Amino acid sequence: MPICAIAGLRGLMLPGPSLTVRPRSASVLVQIIVVAFVLRLLHLRAVLPLELGHPPEVGMDRWLSMHIATAVADGRWLGGWAAPYDSSPGYAYLLAALYRICGRQWLGPLLIQIALGALVPLLVWDVGARLFAPTVGTLAAVIAAIYAPAIFYETLLVKYALLPFVVAAVLACAVRGWEGRGRWWFLAAGLALGALIELRPNNVLTAPVVAGWMVLGGRPPVFRGAASALVVAVLGAALVMVPMAVREQAAVRRGAGSSLWGIHFYIGTNAAADGAYTPVPGVRDDIVGHIVDARAVAERRVGRVLAPSDVSWFWFREGLAFVREHPGRYALLEVKKAWLALQGDEAGSFGDEFHDACRASWVLRLPLLTFGAICPLAVIGLVAAVRQGRRAALLPLFTAGTMISLLIFFVEGRYRLPLVTPMVILAAAGIDRLAAACHRGRWLAVATGGVIVLTGAVACAADNREAWLLLVLVILGVSVVSPPRSAAH
Secondary structure, eight states: OGGGGGGGHHHHEEEOSSSOEEESSTHHHHHHHHHHHHHHHHHHHHHHHHHHHSOOOTTSHHHHHHHHHHHHHTTOTTOOTTGGGOSOTHHHHHHHHHHHHTTSOSHHHHHHHHHHHHHHHHHHHHHHHHHTOHHHHHHHHHHHHTBHHHHHHHTSSSGGGGHHHHHHHHHHHHHHHHTTOOHHHHHHHHHHHHHHHHHOGGGGGTHHHHHHHHHHSSSOOSSSOHHHHHHHHHHHHHHHHHHHHHHHHHHHHTTOOOOOHHHHHHHTSSTTOOSSOOOOTTSOSSHHIIIIIHHHHHHHHHTSOOOHHHHHHHHHHHHHHHHHHOHHHHHHHHHHHHHHHHSSOOOOOTTSOHHHHHHHOTTTTSSOBOHHHHHHHHHHHHHHHHHHGGGGTHHHHHHHHHHHHHHTSOOOGGGGHHHHHHHHHHHHHHHHHHHHHHHTTOHHHHHHHHHHHHHHHHHTTOOHHHHHHHHHHHHHHHHTSOOOSSSOO
């Protein structure tokens, strides 16, 4: 039902002078944002008895965030005994502040999260319209509004709830900085990048890509030099990251430091690894095992007491030993990880399962979009972005940087959320490209695009539901793009 809202866009848009169309007024975006918020609110209402009526399972993501947030709200500034088990506790500190502001009620932070999620369509519209055309921005806004996994995560008290908004903010601020609209956009982009790294530390590999595109690939900044632009962006990131770094050092001095990157690397890089989460012998499959058991195994093999960072380096060397001894198997493993990152199913939510939520919420059972429906179209959008040149290079670069950061460790459905936002915009660009080919009668290009979409759907292991949604999305999306008034584009 919500996907049919795409069909109504034709009446809400004014044809432009070429293939693209532009919104008649800001009311278009307002309507899309309202739809996004209502869907999230109705889903929250459906699952609220499960989320707040029953305590989360001990050791799972939601339990960890809520436990640390409660400790911080109670004045235990290092986050209590559970804080060392969180690889990136920044979200828990934000949650603690919202928990206190909202009168120690969890409903308040949940409402704030869905409000931020409802603003993602606005941000992706801005990026799509500036890098491609208003048509692309509007289609991207609709896709973001009805993307089911985002709705699912945004109604959970986990760090992944903020990823769609933060990534959209990174892209929107970067594009405005690229256009030379002022140093404050570089500062804002830096703040958003710092938040992204705090939520998903592996995205530290994505930050240089974004910063490099802003200061080297864009228009001349409005102030002196690319170096100054970079300094401002770094300052923005530091405003977010330095306080958490100071907090981590304080925790280390009190024996409450943590370092999980090594064991996470080994989980995804060993002889028994299959690309997803694979149990390690002697290490329990929970957050306590990843700290306590991983340290015990490392200390037993080394024969001495190890600091948290030493434990990570031990497991990192163990993983590298596998890579050196079996380079061919490692290469195949990386291919498997890439396939897992792009497959349609939402698996491995670590305590809160997407499919369980679908059974509990009638909203998620609506014909909403999922990853398998947007990924094939994003491939065509990737071609469109490459043809745009450096102007639209941000999206392929961000996607590639994030993908590489995923392949280093192991892959779960929730880990690919940073990929979704740029791919939503690329999918919208893919629809626009197909529409251009249809209206110009370039049937070979249309056929080629169809083959790409079909191949992508098969490669992503899209199920029947996703395949039908993909087909409907293409038909409705193409139908709202006005034909060119002349042969010129």
